[in-house]
Amino acid sequence: MSVADRLRSLSLKVMLSVVVVVxxxxxxxxxxxxxxxxxxLIESKASAVAMLADLLAESLAPAVDFEDAESVKAGLQHxxxxxxxxxxGVWGRAGAAPISEVGRRARxxxxxxxxxxxxxxxxxxxxxxxxxDPSAEPIGVVLAEFTLAPENARIGETRRxxxxxxxxxxxxxxxxxxxxxxxxxxxxxxxxxxxxxxxxRGAESRVAVTSRDEIGLLGxxxxxxxxxxxxxxxxxxxANRELEQLLHNMRQAIVVFGRDGVxxxxxxxxxxxxxxxxxLQHGNVRELLYPGQAGSVELEAFDAWQSAVFEAPTDAWQExxxxxxxxxxxxxxxxxxxxxxxxxxxxxxxxSLRQIMLLATDVSDELRLERMVRKQDEEHARQLAAMRRLLxxxxxxxxxxxxxxRERVDGVKRExxxxxxxxxxxxxxxxxxxxxxxxxxxxxxxELDAAGTSLEDYLALLRSRLQNHEAxxxxxxxxxxxxxLASVERAIGSASVLLTQASxxxxxxxxxxxxxxxxxxxxxxLAGESRTALGDAVRRxxxxxxxxALLYLTEAVPNWGLRYGKQxxxxxxxxxxxxxxxxxxxxxSVMTHLARNAVAHGIESVAERVALGKPPQGRxxxxxxxxGAGVEITFADDGRGLDRSAISAVAARLGVGxxxxxxxxxxxLSTSGVTALSGRGVGLGAVRQDLAGAGxxxxxxxxxxxxxxxxxxAAEPMRATLSG
Numbered sequence: 001m002s003v004a005d006r007l008r009s010l011s012l013k014v015m016l017s018v019v020v021v022v023x024x025x026x027x028x029x030x031x032x033x034x035x036x037x038x039x040x041l042i043e044s045k046a047s048a049v050a051m052l053a054d055l056l057a058e059s060l061a062p063a064v065d066f067e068d069a070e071s072v073k074a075g076l077q078h079x080x081x082x083x084x085x086x087x088x089g090v091w092g093r094a095g096a097a098p099i100s101e102v103g104r105r106a107r108x109x110x111x112x113x114x115x116x117x118x119x120x121x122x123x124x125x126x127x128x129x130x131x132x133d134p135s136a137e138p139i140g141v142v143l144a145e146f147t148l149a150p151e152n153a154r155i156g157e158t159r160r161x162x163x164x165x166x167x168x169x170x171x172x173x174x175x176x177x178x179x180x181x182x183x184x185x186x187x188x189x190x191x192x193x194x195x196x197x198x199x200x201r202g203a204e205s206r207v208a209v210t211s212r213d214e215i216g217l218l219g220x221x222x223x224x225x226x227x228x229x230x231x232x233x234x235x236x237x238x239a240n241r242e243l244e245q246l247l248h249n250m251r252q253a254i255v256v257f258g259r260d261g262v263x264x265x266x267x268x269x270x271x272x273x274x275x276x277x278x279x280l281q282h283g284n285v286r287e288l289l290y291p292g293q294a295g296s297v298e299l300e301a302f303d304a305w306q307s308a309v310f311e312a313p314t315d316a317w318q319e320x321x322x323x324x325x326x327x328x329x330x331x332x333x334x335x336x337x338x339x340x341x342x343x344x345x346x347x348x349x350x351x352s353l354r355q356i357m358l359l360a361t362d363v364s365d366e367l368r369l370e371r372m373v374r375k376q377d378e379e380h381a382r383q384l385a386a387m388r389r390l391l392x393x394x395x396x397x398x399x400x401x402x403x404x405x406r407e408r409v410d411g412v413k414r415e416x417x418x419x420x421x422x423x424x425x426x427x428x429x430x431x432x433x434x435x436x437x438x439x440x441x442x443x444x445x446x447e448l449d450a451a452g453t454s455l456e457d458y459l460a461l462l463r464s465r466l467q468n469h470e471a472x473x474x475x476x477x478x479x480x481x482x483x484x485l486a487s488v489e490r491a492i493g494s495a496s497v498l499l500t501q502a503s504x505x506x507x508x509x510x511x512x513x514x515x516x517x518x519x520x521x522x523x524x525x526l527a528g529e530s531r532t533a534l535g536d537a538v539r540r541x542x543x544x545x546x547x548x549a550l551l552y553l554t555e556a557v558p559n560w561g562l563r564y565g566k567q568x569x570x571x572x573x574x575x576x577x578x579x580x581x582x583x584x585x586x587x588x589s590v591m592t593h594l595a596r597n598a599v600a601h602g603i604e605s606v607a608e609r610v611a612l613g614k615p616p617q618g619r620x621x622x623x624x625x626x627x628g629a630g631v632e633i634t635f636a637d638d639g640r641g642l643d644r645s646a647i648s649a650v651a652a653r654l655g656v657g658x659x660x661x662x663x664x665x666x667x668x669l670s671t672s673g674v675t676a677l678s679g680r681g682v683g684l685g686a687v688r689q690d691l692a693g694a695g696x697x698x699x700x701x702x703x704x705x706x707x708x709x710x711x712x713x714a715a716e717p718m719r720a721t722l723s724g
Contacts (some may be wrong), residue, residue, distance in 0.1 A: 018177050019170040026166025037158055041151040042120055045084075049146050050118050052082070057142050064092055064099065064140040065133050086124060093138075096234050105145065112143045123148055171362040188215045192222055199226055202233075206266070245628075253340075253360040254348070257285040257309045264355060274340065274362055275330075285358060289328050289342070291458045298325070300590040309356070314348050329365070339364045377589055390448050397588065398499055401439045404585060405448070405492050408432040410483055421481075423466045423475040427667045429481075430459045431686040435589045436488065440495075448491035457483040467654075544584040546573030546624040546633075549591050557620060560599045567617040568603055570595075574624035577631060586690040589634075592685045594635045594709055595620065602639030602707050614638070614705070630696070630713035638706040661700050703722040 056079055063071035079296040080102045089101035096111045119126040124145050125603040130142035180461050191207050198205040204227055209219040255263050261284045271280070279287045285306075290299040302325060309320050321344060330338045340360045342702050347355040412429050437452030460479060462473050550572055561568035579587055603618035610616055624633045649665045667685040691698050697714040700707060 001083060007072055014177060014181055016174075018174045019167075022166055022170030022173060026163055026170070029111060029162060029166070031159070033162060038151065038155045041154065041578065042125070042514060042596060045146070045151060046118055046120055046125055046149070049144070050647045052079075053127040053129045053144050056088075056144065057131055060090055060142060061131045061133065061139065064131050066091060067092065067099075069099055076102045082146075084146045084150070085144065086147050088143065090142045092140045099140075103145070103157065105143075109384050112141055114138055121148075122267050123152070188219065192219065195222065196228075199229065204230060222583065227578055252343075253358075253359075255285065255288070255358050256355050257358065258355050258556070261285045261306060263288075271360075272438065274338070274360055288360075289325070289340075291330070298328075301325075309346075310353055314346070314351060314353055317346050317353070328686075337364070338362060339367055376690075392558065397551065398495075400585060401588065402492055402496055402499075404437045404589075406489075408436050409485060409489050409492065416478060417483070418484055418514070421462065421478065423463065426459060426463050426466060426473075427685075430456065430463065430691055431667070433459065433488070435593075436684050438592045438596065439589045440491075441554060442588065443466035443495075444552075445491070445492055445495045448488065450489040451484070451491040455481070455488055493500065542581040544581070544586075545575060546577040546579050547572065549577075549579065549584065549587040550622060552588075553591060553595050557595050557599065559604065560596065561618070565605045565607075566599065566603050567606055567618055568599060571619060577624040577626055579624070579631060580694075582694040583631070583691075585697055586694050590687050590690060590711070591622070591635070593684065595682065598635075598637040598639065598707070599641075602637040602638055602641075626686055627712070631711075632713075633711040634708060635711075636703065636706060636708040641702040641705060641707050642700070661702075664700060665698075 020453050053067050056075065060075050062068075063075065063310055071319050072090050076090065079085060079088055085103060087101070087103035087105045089098040089105065091098050091111050098582060105125075106124060114130050116129050117127075119128075127144045127146075129142050130138050132140060133139050188211070192358070195205040195207045198231055206223050207219045209216050209223070252268065253274040254266070254268040256265045257263050263283050263285060267491075276291060279291045286299060286302065290296060291304065293299050301323075303562075305320065305325075308323075309317065312320060324344050325342055327342060328340050330340065339361045339362070343359040343361075345357040345359065346353055371653050397506055409432075410431055414437035415425055415429055418425075425688050433452055437449055437456060440452055458477075462477060465471060467475070550570070554570055554572070557568055557570045598620055603620075604612065604614070606616045609618065619638045621636050622633070624631055626632075642660050642664070647660045647663050650665065651657060654666065656663065660690060664689045688698055692714065695714055696711055698709060700709050700712050702708075
């Protein structure tokens with residue numbers, strides 16, 4: 001549409017508005033005048049009809065009183081001469097049918113109610129009169145209906161005349177308005193539109209202002225706006241030049257692409273440095289990020305994301321950006337890999353996504369540096385952890401643990417040398433290796449942990465075969481066990497070397513305890529079970545403080561809990577209580593087993609505890625105290641307690657029975673799958689076995705809330721199946 005057409009359409013709209021306003025006003029006036037005229041006509045006719053009905057009632061009353069039907073009929077026929085009469089009927093004292101009637105009744109509602117009245121409708125007037133005898137007693141009723149068609153026709157003609165005059169007035173007023181607007185409004189606006197088109201094309205433009213009315217104000221405002229736009233464009237051009245210079249000097253490669261992926265508009269100089277020329281020649285973002293990878297999963301995923309973001313509403317950007325690639329790896333002709341970090345910024349116009357700006361940053365050097373730093377940090381953390389154990393006085397604990405592990409491995413070797421593997425033998429080996437693995441994990445000895453896990457996995461396979469009465473282990477299985485046991489033995493040696501390297505006193509750390517271990521063992525042997533003062537002093541000298549057995553659990557327990565979505569605090573009492581040497585050798589692994597069991601089975605997740613009304617953080621409490629010639633240790637948690645039904649169900653599948661407090665120590669009984677913490681049903685059985693070898697017993701009970709283990713001197717000391 002041309003400028004003139006647009007302005008003429010404005011005049012047409014004003015003219016049509018005037019016509020509509022005048023027409024609506026005329027219609028309202030016509031309706032008002034018509035209603036008043038009709039009311040007057042209807043009122044006049046109603047009065048005449050009422051008088052006529054009264055005369056008819058008086059003339060017909062004697063005939064009805066004497067039941068002279070002929071006279072009634074004659075009277076009605078005389079009334080029928082009135083052209084507006086559409087119906088008339090007369091009823092006597094009784095009977096639903098009229099004595100006589102003429103015309104056609106609008107609605108046959110039977111005998112009218114004996115009550116004089118005048119009813120005025122849209123199309124007719126209905127008059128009812130009661131007939132009375134000379135004594136004023138009702139003797140009948142007469143009904144007459146008269147049409148209002150002539151009056152309605154006259155009213156319609158009056159309305160049409162009013163509307164015709166109104167339309168003529170509206171057209172006349174509109175013509176005058178159109179002429180005035182053309183001279184005073186349309187022509188100045190035409191000049192403004194032409195000037196605005198020139199301004200839109202970037203040319204300088206002004207309009208001549210001669211009037212002081214609103215059109216003149218609009219012209220002066222346009223001139224001011226044109227000057228402001230020219231000034232702003234000059235400043236924007238300068239800002240764009242500065243911004244481009246800034247973007248060219250940034251580390252990011254910046255490109256803009258549209259719905260079809262084609263690169264559009266500005267791109268920074270860094271683009272030529274980061275991307276290959278061949279990829280830039282295609283001019284498509286796909287070739288920039290995935291050159292020569294047609295059909296690859298990554299490219300198809302990017303295409304799907306690109307289509308989705310341009311089709312989705314703009315408010316879905318934050319959700320869809322999560323599926324955009326974060327990094328890409330590009331290789332040049334020398335096979336050198338360059339890693340780019342990607343950031344996508346939406347360019348929204350109105351309510352639609354028009355373009356996407358891609359910022360690509362070369363992070364190859366940062367990643368290499370990060371990997372180097374991470375490796376150094378891990379090495380530093382490993383050495384620092386070992387040093388902390390030494391500085392905390394726990395070096396001899398690591399030594400004792402490694403010595404115990406060697407003894408357990410020697411015991412397993414002796415079992416394997418027998419050449420036969422039945423289920424009890426497998427269970428016994430399982431307990432020893434499980435303990436070695438648990439102690440290794442407590443000291444963060446990763447190599448020993450992995451070797452123990454590998455051997456334990458194969459033992460689990462053999463145990464399952466024996467329990468299911470499948471093929472018995474043969475020579476090949478025995479050889480595999482020996483190979484994996486050799487890996488455990490090598491890992492123990494590596495751990496000893498690591499401890500020696502980290503120790504400031506070298507290999508001497510392997511023999512450092514409060515006194516020399518060989519001498520202490522000899523003195524203990526000489527003292528025997530003597531209850532003399534010397535024997536008691538020697539045993540107390542050989543004892544270790546209870547806190548040493550929990551040295552590493554204070555840090556490990558919270559970390560285990562976080563790994564499984566749990567918050568757990570470890571509370572220890574009686575750290576200085578001396579633990580007899582026989583018990584101190586096995587107590588670290590016992591405490592580790594109980595702690596892992598509580599984290600894996602007892603303490604609930606944060607969400608479960610909150611739902612049960614418990615504090616979010618679970619609690620493990622450990623307490624040691626001297627009792628007579630020995631010690632008593634309690635280990636309790638505030639978790640869910642023993643799941644008696646689950647324990648009984650698993651025990652039934654294994655063919656054993658008894659109370660849940662005894663069944664938890666049965667070998668192979670576990671109510672959870674194999675995880676990093678659960679013990680395949682071996683942990684608690686190994687605990688009881690180790691404690692029995694040290695002359696101690698263990699019992700479990702359910703408290704409110706949680707579970708409580710008690711370790712105490714056994715009434716009848718037992719010895720383990722394997723040495724340890």
